[in-house]
Amino acid sequence: MKKQRSTFLFSVLCFGMAFLYIPMVMLVIYSFNYSKIVPVWGGFSTRWYAKLFESEEVWNALTLSLQIAVINATFATLLGTMAGLALVRFGRFRGRTIFSGMISAPLVMPEVITGLSLLMFFIALQQLVGWPEKRGMTTITIAHITFSLAYVAVIIQSRLSGMSQSLEEAAQDLGAKPFRVMFDITLPLLTPGMMAGWLLAFTLSLDDLVIASFVKGPGSDTLPILIYSRVRLGLRPDINALATIIIATVAVGVLIAGWIMIRQYKKQKADQQMAAS
Amino acid sequence: MTIFGFGWEIMTNETNYQDRQWLDPDAEPFIQLRGVTKQFGSFTAVKGVDLDIYKGELFSLLGGSGCGKTTLLRMLAGFETPTSGTIYIDGMAMNDVPPYERPVNMMFQSYALFPHMTVESNVAYGLKRDGVKKSEIAERVDAMLSMVELSDFAKRKPHQLSGGQRQRVALARALVKRPKVLLLDEPLVALDKRLREQTQFELMNIQDKLGVTFIVVTHDQEEAMTLSTRIAVMDQGQFMQIGTPTEIYEYPETKLIANFIGSVNMFEGRVVSNDDDHMLVDSVETACRFELGAVAKAEKGAKLWVAVRPEKISMSTTAPQSVGTNQIKGTVHDIGYLGNMSIYRIQLDQNGSSEGGSLVEVTVPNQVRPKDGKHAIDWDDEVYLSWHPESSVALFR
CATH class of the missing domain: 2.40.50 (OB fold (Dihydrolipoamide Acetyltransferase, E2P))
Structure with missing residues (x-):
């Protein structure tokens, strides 16, 4: 009986895994395809990788995407943390419920609407004050910050409400003024949340296609826009290579994060054992 | 006051009030509460209480959950402001004084140790905020850690300590600033029974040695009985009776008190x-x-x-000799x-x-x-x- 159930579970697991990963595995395999026509196997080759590194267009898109992602993540973390702090820690102020609802609205808003509204906003702004002069990196970054900060604020809010307020009260009790408490106690304890928020904002920006395509200008293609516009003209083996590199990078990142988490967990276990003895 | 019977008489005949300042009509109370009320919306947590606490007392606020004892303690610490009424500490009105300027320190129920700091920096934190000289900080932290027998653990983080050790760090951190009053919120509730009994006596010794006024909030009547010089029994935001453990136990004023204690x-x-x-x-x-x-x-x-x-009842299987x-x-x-x-x-x-x-x-x-x-x-x-x-x-x- 038990054996039967475990084979059943195992096959379900295999099916689920296959569903998730076969497309990606195929993409990786075909990136090593010699043939220029994607679905036809022409033998093993790394020539699309070499070609990829020669293409200036791809390099430009990659650096632009990374630049936007870093700036976006940094500003979104700053603003999102401030919003989260205000909503959780500053007691009940007038309209708090509305604010906290509004801050999480971008999470459920269709991207098309966010993109369209931002585009109209930038055009209106340009007509009124003459800035931003043209759409490009600046407008994409601003657009990304507006929606990523909502994600950061949500992370910070949940982290803060799980954090006992008595720590901050204890610091006050020991003579720290509120501003001091923020830097000595609140922010250090929020660091993991802020790091998580930064990483999330970074990946959100790196992933985004829809909003960026609304607010981008000529010659400011981010990596997702580049990939999409090329694939639209037909499947191309060098894009497979690019995708494979992205998959590999993400996988390495996840592995490192996992390794750090396991190490921390083991250390914590050891500490607790030390405390008990 | 004669209702307390002859045992009481003997006690009051002494003219030395040193340990029982509340009997001395000339003694100046160290902490005074005058008509203190606290409302949260439509809920009244504390209802117009008056209270005098004298220097060097170990005073307990005893009551079930929701009786207002913690709110009262938080008002003394400055985390809540009274809706009406005044709190005086050492003769000064405290209503507009923020927590970080009050001459009181608090030991929190969950200890509230800063998880990202070592034991040493936890204890030193309050002194640093006061701008005490570095050499003096080190000296006082060392002295305090050796008093609570944690000198060997100075470099550890709170999560590397056992419950009892954390409790002692919290105590050291609150006492190192030499507060006039130490507020303790359920100080022993997180410890197991054996450790609790041991710690009770440790707390009393420390209090005796330093002469700091302790105000303890507790729901555990046994704890209140062993620790306190006086107990205030609270219910629904009011004091039902204030007195020494003996008075509360032997001479309860109401049925409620008699049932609550023992x-x-x-x-x-x-x-x-x-x-x-x-x-x-x-x-x-x-x-x-x-x-x-x-x-x-x-x-x-x-x-x-x-x-x-x-x-107090004697029981026998033989009938008494005379009917009485x-x-x-x-x-x-x-x-x-x-x-x-x-x-x-x-x-x-x-x-x-x-x-x-x-x-x-x-x-x-x-x-x-x-x-x-x-x-x-x-x-x-x-x-x-x-x-x-x-x-x-x-x-x-």
């Missing part, structure tokens, strides 16, 4: 006569006449309750054997029959071992209960 047997009755030195009361339920020590202002015919603690007051007959209904003592539940005879009478609790120290599984007084034995007139208390509400 267990008690209560007999309803009516006053038959009331002289200067003793009062006679007839029981409503049993055919028994109670005799009590002098009670102020109880008119003949007044309804009252006679309260007797279980350990404070004697009841009953049958053993239940025995709870606790090792050091036994709790007996005695069913009283009602109007001659032993059916349906109310239960009386009696505790007996087990001076003799039960033989062959049989107690000296066993199930269904007929027993005679009696107690001294001075051992019972008359309660009117």
